[in-house]
Amino acid sequence: MMADSSTIEVFRSRLTEKGYEDLAKALRSDELMKSHTSFRVGGPAQIYSEPSSKEEIIALIDTAKALGLPFFLMGNGSNLVISDDGIDGLVIRLGENxxxxxxxxxxxxxxxxxxxxxxxxxxxxxxxxxxxxxxxxxxxxxxxxxxxxxxxxxxxxxxxxxxxxxxxxxxxxxxxxxxxxxxxxxxxxxxxxxxxxxxxxxxxxxxxxxxxxxxxxxxSQIRTYTEKRTKSQPLNFPSAGSMFKRPVGHYTGALIEQAGLKGFSIGGAQVSEKHAGFVINKGDATAKDIDDLVKHIQKTIREKFDVELQREVRFIGRGFQ
Ligand SMILES: Cc1cc2nc3c(=O)[nH]c(=O)nc-3n(C[C@H](O)[C@H](O)[C@H](O)COP(=O)(O)OP(=O)(O)OC[C@H]3O[C@@H](n4cnc5c(N)ncnc54)[C@H](O)[C@@H]3O)c2cc1C
Incomplete structure (x- = not known):
């Protein structure tokens, strides 16, 4: 895999050769992923792009493949924890464009x-x-x-x-x-x-x-749902929503609460006091804090209740694969 600082220049020239000059110019290097995730964590993406058509997505992927670079595709980053050490290769974000x-x-x-x-x-x-x-x-x-x-x-x-x-x-x-x-x-x-x-x-x-x-x-239905969410979810803190999938026959939040973990924190990551199924970023959490806390919750629930909590949120990037 190519990994030196000229990678983005090689990437740009390949895209330009294919006729995607604007896309090439708009590529960014070392884009901090914490600006693109609802959890507000995540280190740099080696190369970052926000394409505006299927053809551009294909050109980006073909170029990454030709250069031996891995690629990761994201949307609004609301179900992700991206490693503090960032992501190798290309990140494609499908957003407003x-x-x-x-x-x-x-x-x-x-x-x-x-x-x-x-x-x-x-x-x-x-x-x-x-x-x-x-x-x-x-x-x-x-x-x-x-x-x-x-x-x-x-x-x-x-x-x-x-x-x-x-x-x-x-x-x-x-x-x-x-x-x-x-x-x-x-x-x-x-x-x-x-x-x-x-x-x-x-x-x-x-x-x-x-x-x-x-x-x-x-x-009226939308208002009812919004009120329910505002009442029950910690929407004033960065998070990725429910951290775990619902295990058959149980409620995740109730299990975590019964285990005495409501409010428990590691570094800046905390089990929400409002909804124990949410892990929140109190302000200065790292992806490692979140990962450590999630592992601690899983271990505690396994030991206390013999239930395996599966993550719903996806952990991506260096050290997480
Ligand atoms: C406060 C809060 C509340 C939430 N409430 C809910 C809820 O009620 N219900 C619920 O289901 N989720 C909820 N979520 C989680 C999240 O919003 C959803 O999972 C959402 O569908 C993720 O979309 P995204 O664009 O942010 O995906 P991302 O987080 O960017 O990516 C998630 C995964 O989807 C893949 N992906 C993204 N776009 C594409 C694409 N175009 N093609 C192929 N793969 C793609 C990525 O590769 C990644 O693996 C909540 C999150 C937060 C922060």
Missing amino acids: FSEISSEQDPDDPEAVLVTACAGTLLIRLSSFAAKASLTGLEFASGIPGSLGGAVFMNAGAYDHDMSEVIEKVTAISPSGEIKVWNKEDLDLGYRKSRFMAEGGIVCEAVLRLKKGDADEIN
């Missing part, structure tokens, strides 16, 4: 509308777009701070609803580099799982089928 939304009447159902959005679109924006158009189905997503791509990858959900209920089809770049359209049935969507999680692939665009509804009811 890749966030178009459009909609059309569903030709097969007069009561439905098909909403198409690029992977970098924030779920919060999509949910508000739907509410404004009196479309129901995305109310549950109004407080999930991820991108559409991250939400498809995670099959994000809340309040007994998840993305699988609204996804119609997904356009993605397969691990072998082809652009393919996957129908919902082929996405293997389950509790916080999808085929992209198992096999790789980059979600570029998703079509969501939303039903025509009543604007007042939609807005």
Whole structure:
């Protein structure tokens, strides 16, 4: 793998040769990932890019592969802990540059509308777009701070609803580099799982089928969910939401509380006093603090209750793989 300071210059010239001059110019080196994660932790990415089309994503990946560099693709960074030592190779972030939304009447159902959005679109924006158009189905997503791509990858959900209920089809770049359209049935969507999680692939665009509804009811449902979240979650501290998946037959927060770990901290990382299922950054946490705390919680719960807590949040970067 190439790793010296000229790597970015070689990367730039390869992209320029392929005709992607603007993309090449906009590459950044040693971009601090803590600026792009909701946990506010994470060291530098060797090379960082925010592409605005499928073609640009493919050009970036092809170049990384040709130079023997690893790459990591992220959305809004709301389900990540990135190592303090950073990430080798290329980080591709799908964000505002890749966030178009459009909609059309569903030709097969007069009561439905098909909403198409690029992977970098924030779920919060999509949910508000739907509410404004009196479309129901995305109310549950109004407080999930991820991108559409991250939400498809995670099959994000809340309040007994998840993305699988609204996804119609997904356009993605397969691990072998082809652009393919996957129908919902082929996405293997389950509790916080999808085929992209198992096999790789980059979600570029998703079509969501939303039903025509009543604007007042939609807005009232969103207000109810927002109040619930504000009451129960530590939203005034950086975090990545629930740290663990729900173990069958148990509630994670209750187990952690019963183990006496509510408020327990290591360095700047703390088990939230408001919701024990959340690990929060009290202000100066490192990724290592979070990792150490998570391991301590897992060990304690294993010893006390014989329950294995699986992380929902993904730990990425040097030393975490
Ligand atoms: C305060 C708070 C509340 C939260 N509440 C909820 C909740 O109620 N329900 C819930 O499910 N989650 C919740 N989350 C977690 C998080 O918002 C979701 O998991 C979200 O779907 C992650 O999206 P992202 O764009 O931030 O993904 P990232 O964190 O950037 O990435 C997460 C994973 O998705 C992959 N990925 C991202 N984009 C793509 C893409 N386009 N193609 C392929 N892979 C991709 C990344 O490689 C990574 O492995 C919460 C987080 C916070 C901070």
